[in-house]
Amino acid sequence: MLKRIAPRDLRPIPAVAATVFLALAIFAWTERTVVIDPEGLAVPYWPWKLWQSVPLLLGFGGVWWVWLSTRHVLWVRSLALGIVALVVLANGYSGLFGDYWDDVWRTVNPLFIGSSSVAAVALWRCGCAAGRVGAVVSAALGALVFANGYFINDEVLWQILNPARMLAALAWAAGASQVNVAAPDNGEPPGAG
DSSP states (O other), X not given: OHHHHSOOOOOHHHHHHHHHHHXXXXXXXXXXXXXXOTTOOOTTOHHHHHHHHHHHHHHHXXXXXXXXXXXXXXXXXXXXXXXXXXHHXXXXXXXXXXXXXXXXXXXXXXXXXXXXXXXXXXXXXXXXXXXXXXXXHHHXXXXXXXXXXXXXXXXXXXXXXXXXXXXXXXXXXXXXXXOOTTSOOSSOOOOOO
């Protein structure tokens, strides 16, 4: 069974499909939060937190799986991170998603947390001082989104985190097509899509 979900070198269409499937699976789960939290108590309500653990696991594991499976179509990573930044922009500063506004945040948060962990590892592995600083900043952003999304839910902190998430996702998108976390350091250039 684990062999079936092991990282693979996906071609462009399966890579995009896997990425979209991950986002839609998280959205579908979070959209049904009303099953466990019909009164909308959210963050302080422990059954809500337990329900949200599934998207967290999907987001963290799924982002890593997509990252490790797109070594030959690196542009898919950049595209996905760019879309995350656009979704944060659209959801935070417009009414584009209407009644699904909260469900979109509950989808973006696990994807961002997973992406921040990938970025932290990739930046740390570069070995330079700037990479190490970027790794710490990426990990800190992921930790802040996790803490605020699932325990604190402070509106002022969200107002700071929204632009920070957009900028971080765009910065990660710029570098995502240049880095392979799992690639051996054998001097070979990363694959181009």
